[in-house]
Amino acid sequence: MNGITVGEALVAELRRRDVDCVFGIPGVHTVELYRGLANSGIRHVTPRHEQGAGFMADGYARASGKPGVAFVITGPGLTNTLTPMAQARADSVPMLVVSGVNTTASLGKGFGHLHELPDQLGLAQTVALMSEQISDASELDPVVDRIFHRLASGRPGPAHIEVPLDVAAAEYAAAPSVPPAPVSLADPNLIQQAAVRLAEAQRVVILTGGGAKRVETGLRELAETLDAPIVQTVNARGLMHGHPLIVPASPSLNSVRELIEDADCVLALGTELGPTDFDMYATGQISAMSGLIRVDRCRDQLSRHKADLTIHDDVDMVIPALLAALPAAKKKSGGAKRAALSRAAAWNEIGADYRLQVEVLNAIRDAVPAALIVGDSTQPIYAGNLYYDHDRAGGWFNAATGYGALGYGIPAAIGAAIADPTARVICIVGDGGAQFSLPEIMAAVDENLPVTFMIWNNHGYREIATSMQNVGVTVIGCDPSPPDFAATAKSFGIPFSSASFEPDAIAQVLRAATHIDGPSMIEVTAPKFEPRKD
The missing domain is CATH 3.40.50.970 (Thiamin diphosphate (ThDP)-binding fold, Pyr/PP domains)
Structure with a gap:
């Protein structure tokens, strides 16, 4: 050959x-x-x-x-x-x-x-x-x-x-190839129609999904022009951290639903309006959305929910076009006040247990600014998906929505660290989910990656146990024994530390771990689920 x-x-x-x-x-x-x-x-x-x-x-x-x-x-x-x-x-x-x-x-x-x-x-x-x-x-x-x-x-x-x-194994034979024709851009008339509706509305709310996570600058200008609160799904978290128009809370929460339903025009950017974001409590319906304008790069997706106007294009192409078509003067519709009221109500709604989990996440974020936080299905991730304002666009993602596969966190964190070698990666995974993919940590060892694997150890599947108990099912199968994580880390040849379930303690241990060259493991001992005794 x-x-x-x-x-x-x-x-x-x-x-x-x-x-x-x-x-x-x-x-x-x-x-x-x-x-x-x-x-x-x-x-x-x-x-x-x-x-x-x-x-x-x-x-x-x-x-x-x-x-x-x-x-x-x-x-x-x-x-x-x-x-x-x-x-x-x-x-x-x-x-x-x-x-x-x-x-x-x-x-x-x-x-x-x-x-x-x-x-x-x-x-x-x-x-x-x-x-x-x-x-x-x-x-x-x-x-x-x-x-x-x-x-x-x-x-x-x-x-x-x-x-x-x-x-x-055969010999390669080059063949002429005609690349498919590029997809046509959105109709300018639709952009103009959307701009008119947005300009005339008095209470705009913007919904952002994963399709908007790389357009932070344009999104900020659009939101400020419209004076519109921005509700973030899980895959949009980290956009415009700390901005007064941001509502970093699940649109499944009643308080956020009220904000959306009070709007007279809803602009949905790059979100499929899926139930794991918009109906995680399985009510059978999502918020009513007046004057819904949807922007999505998937034509099929646009047909799955009734909307007043749909624009088939990438969000990063549509936002500049909308800004060019909107009046230059910024609207004054009390957007920041509406967003603040929604944030406060959402914070109250998630309950004391999840508020403590979010306080831990805030401590982690402040201890390691601009980190990539990659998660599996575990208590702090569930809490953060309900309410958490990350400080890096695209820097918060996990498998607790969508398909919901356990075992995701550890290998996904490794992939993220390969993609961005300048970032510190923090992997938050429960003791149950960790056991799906624990050996993958050795790939981080082989590649000497700056990943901190934070094992949230509550000795079982607390979320499932709670769900069983809440519907009167005897809790069974939810307490698999975790390994000795200190010994496991030693066998991997990586530094190990432990922390109590307290924000300052976790932040202190995490700050020390980020100075380590290569991967490390932190075990956080969380309260074990104890079934009620009726």
Whole structure:
């Protein structure tokens, strides 16, 4: 063979498209991908499980804004990655999973080959936005073009490419490829209509989702021009920290619902209006929204909720256009007062227990300014998702909304640290969730990453136990024994410290940990759930 293999060419295509890191565990079904990796300039990070590879790619994407990429083997490698792909789809996170698959002639035959699935491509298509096979050497360029076009247009999410063993090893044959046509921009008439409605309204409220988290400057100018409170979903937290118009509280809270329902015009920017943000208490309905204007890059998403006006485009394109169309004079509608009243009511509504959890989060934020805080489903994360004002746009994310996969926090924090080596990353994970992916900490050791793994140890699944008790079900299965985390940290070769469940104590230990070169672990001992005795 005089040229390069398809596997080598695929790696070269990824590098050409600004991929600088892949997360993967090499296997016999991905050897040809690794042939081209060593000299490609792409960093390779080895997780301890393919689920970890997917969650690392997710964390990388959220921190960088670029697609996170995972290399996995045929069969179990792909099935182990389906859960991270589902989380990425629920939270609109761009991810590319590249897998091997058995030889072309064997597919679907049921011969019993190693790692064989009846229909691997079809299985991936149940979760991925797009799943394609490179069935011939000449198909590489067109497939990669289509995949990356899909990742850059419409609602982000996971995509999948599979390469049969025989095709991966075949000689690459360049094929002409016509990139898909760019998506047209929003109709200027719709922008003008939206501007008129916003200018005429007396009580505008802005809802922000993950689609707005990278447009902080424009959003601030828009909110100040309209004098409009901004309600943040979980994936928008960190925008405009401390600003008087910000309401960093869940739109599921009654107090925030009242703010939204009092508006005479609601502008929803990059949010799917999903129930894990807008109806987490399962009431069966979200807030009534008068004069709803929705902006979203996904046309399908815009059709799922009735709105007075929809604009199909990226939020970062629409905000400048709206500002140009709005009157220059700033509105005076008591926006800051409305936001302050909503914040105070929301703070009161979350209750004493969650207020203490948020005070801990505030202490963490102030101890390590501008950190990336990555979480799993655990008490302080639940509390923060209800009410917490982070100090970095895009710096607060977790898997307690959307798909809600446990085991996310540790590997996602590692991916985030790879994406932004200048940031301090704090991973907040419960003792239960930590046991889903604890071995992934060794990847942080291998890469010497500045991640502080904060284990919130209340000896069990407190949220589930409380839910069972509240509906009269005998609490069972919610008290798995945690490991000795001090001994675990020692076995990983990383510094360990402990703290009591108190804001100042946690902040003091955390400040010391941030001076450590590389990963460290902090165990916070929280009150254990004790079922009521009726």
